[in-house]
Amino acid sequence: MKDYAHTLWLTGLSASGKTTLAYALAEALAARGVTSEVLDGDAVRQELSRDLGFSRDDRRENIRRVAHRCRQLNAAGTWAIAALISPYRDDREQARQTVGASRFIEVYLATPLTVCEARDPKGLYRRARAGDIAHFTGISDAYEAPLNPDLQFDTAARSLAQCVAATTQLLDAGSAGPLPKDVR
Template structure:
């Protein structure tokens, strides 16, 4: 609960002024999908392309954030919700600073993704569903997590004993089982260009 003695302090430099200086819109690219679907790979590949185009951007990755900001959280439904809430607030700060922030989180619950969307303005949240079948994600299993989950070594694992709620109306769908990383990045990049975000 917020104290009544805390007052919002307005910045001397506005979000609009920061955007004007950087020469592009600021927004969140929210990559969601099963573990192993390719979220982090795509977010980092797109970030490299944005960097090469002189776009101010930063990647917030699920595993990396749990090493610091969210290291006190586990993987229960409640902790997952708090994980996403905190990331949403951090992402909002990046948007306010005039940057593009790419977030790579399983974020399995629609309600939590919607909470983050509602933190931002209508043109500041782009949900990217990295669509990949469970069988393909298990086949890839880059971190060996599915094997551990199937063996009962990991509890509350999304897709195995915890649900993943697919986005109903994402701005972008990337078919990572069928498309190359390059094709996927180009698909997202062209969307952003067409929307005149870049």
């Protein structure tokens, strides 16, 4: 089973639905008897990367640390589900190389900025537009969309269940799978 574990790397703007999808995918994997760990951007910033800010170099280091943790999890036979904005293509590519390209599955949540701003559960977009938050992705800092993600979802147009189903379908059909069927 150690050779089986992969990393699902969920990328997209703040409030695009990364964390919600990450935990739903973890539940879907668990229902099939697959062990996984979610590395959520907010939690990572409070634990693994609490010493980092949001400059380009700090973001790069945050991604590097998460990618190394994903590689460790995969080596131990545990799926990693990273839910991070990870705004820069070159940083995501470095994460892919760190994890191993054959174990890295990029999922882009292409939810429009207007939808993310309307959701804004923490008021971050409002604060960024007011100038209270510097280097905020999508407002005062760039987000470089993936050019060839393994999956792409607009969570304003697709339900959570549809996103989970499409992801598990890809895993069942791809090099990561097939996933074990429900073990209940």
